[in-house]
Amino acid sequence: MVKNYIALVVLVSGIYILFAMSKEPSVSEYNIPFNATTMESDAAFNMMMDVVMHPRCINCHPNDNVPKQGYDSHPHYFGISRGPENSGFQATACTTCHQSENNEYSGVPGAPHWSLAPSSMGWQGLGRKAVAERMLNEKLNGGKNHEELIRHMTEDELVLWAWEPGVGVNGVPRELPPVSEEDFKNAVKEWFKNGAIIPSE
C-alpha cells in the first residue's frame, strides 16, 4: 500500500518535472505591465520589433529563396522554394498544402494568400535597425507609406496569423510572439504616430 503510494508520488512528480522542463518561454514571462497608449517612441519601437524579429514573422521573410519553419527557423522541408511569384512552383505551390486556415490535424499552418514575402522584404539575419530601415523603405516594401504599413501590420491576415499559429506536425502548439496582439498593434500605431524614428544606438 505504502509502496504503491510512494510509486505514485514519484511518478506524478516525474511527469510534472518533465512538463515544466519542456515549456518554452511563455508569453506571461514578457507580460510586463505597461500602458501601450502612453509609451515612449523607443519603447514602442522595441515592443514592435520584438514581434517582427520573432520566427513566426521571419520564417516568411528569409534572405534567400527558402521559407523557414519552426522556432529554430530551419529550411522548409520537401525542398520548397520561392518560385517566380513567391508562391512556390506549380507542383509545390504553397497553397497545395497551406489552406486559408490552420489544419489542426495535419499541422500545416494556414491563412489566406499564404506566400513568401518578396526578396526585397527579406529580413532574416539582419539586426532590428536594419530590418526597420528595410520595412520603411518604399523601394523595398512594395511602395507602402506609413498609413499602409500601419494597416498591413495591424490587419493583414499573414501578420495576424502569428497569434494563431496552430499546432505543428508534431502536435505541439507553435510558440507565440513575445508580445500580445493588442500590445503589438498599439506599439505599431504609437511608433508611427511619433514619427517612426529608429533609435540610434
Ligand code: HEC
Ligand atoms: C505566411 C508568410 C508570412 C508571414 C507568416 C508573415 N509575413 Fe509579412 N509579408 C508576407 C508577404 C507575402 C508580404 C508581401 C505582401 C504585400 O506586399 O502586400 C509581406 C509583407 C510584410 C510587410 C510589408 C513590407 C515591408 O517590408 O514593410 C510587413 C511590415 C510585414 N510583412 C510584417 C510581418 C510581421 C510583423 C509578421 C509577423 C507578425 C509577418 N509579416 C508574418 C508574408 C508573411
Ligand code: HEC
Ligand atoms: C508539400 C506541402 C507544403 C508545401 C507545398 C509548402 N509547405 Fe510550408 N509547411 C508545410 C508543413 C507540413 C508545415 C509545418 C511543418 C511543421 O510543423 O514542422 C509547413 C510550414 C511552413 C512554415 C512555418 C511556419 C512557422 O512559423 O513555423 C512556413 C513559413 C511555410 N511553411 C511557408 C511556405 C511557403 C511560403 C510555401 C510556398 C513557397 C510553402 N510553405 C509550401 C507544408 C508545405
